[in-house]
Amino acid sequence: MRLLFSGLLLLTACTPALPIVTDGDRAWARRAFPETQDDLDESRGLYAQKCSGCHLLVLPHKVPQGEWPRVVDKMAPKAHLTESEQVQILRYVLTASRPDKALAQ
Numbered sequence: 001m002r003l004l005f006s007g008l009l010l011l012t013a014c015t016p017a018l019p020i021v022t023d024g025d026r027a028w029a030r031r032a033f034p035e036t037q038d039d040l041d042e043s044r045g046l047y048a049q050k051c052s053g054c055h056l057l058v059l060p061h062k063v064p065q066g067e068w069p070r071v072v073d074k075m076a077p078k079a080h081l082t083e084s085e086q087v088q089i090l091r092y093v094l095t096a097s098r099p100d101k102a103l104a105q
């Protein structure tokens with residue numbers, strides 16, 4: 001019983017809470033990237049899928065927003081991203097890591 005319990009704890013500890021996309025995020029992204037119409041939910045899924053193969057998924061706020069373009073550039077070949085997947089993923093992490101996100105919700 002004890003073993004089962006610690007197993008459960010471990011499981012929850014390992015599941016990163018990747019922020020879901022809010023209406024505030026959608027509005028922010030529309031202003032920040034008026035040239036793209038990508039669906040942010042899809043971009044979030046892409047991020048979870050493509051960026052968790054080698055290491056735990058890095059939560060967007062763990063990297064300063066200004067660092068993300070460099071990081072995604074560096075990781076894109078590792079994750080075999082197409083150009084449009086790279087744009088989508090960057091857009092999601094920039095939206096989810098924006099400094100005013102906590103206030104905007």
Ligand code: HEC
Pocket residue numbers: 050051052053054055058063071072074075076078079080081089
């Ligand atoms: C093929 C394996 C692999 C995949 C896929 C991968 N990464 Fe990484 N990632 C690494 C390795 C290895 C490191 C540490 C060494 C380095 O920085 O190259 C790393 C480091 C990082 C870091 C730490 C910061 C830094 O600059 O070192 C972040 C953030 C990161 N990855 C994000 C991502 C994102 C976002 C994706 C999806 C686009 C991704 N990773 C996909 C292997 C991978």
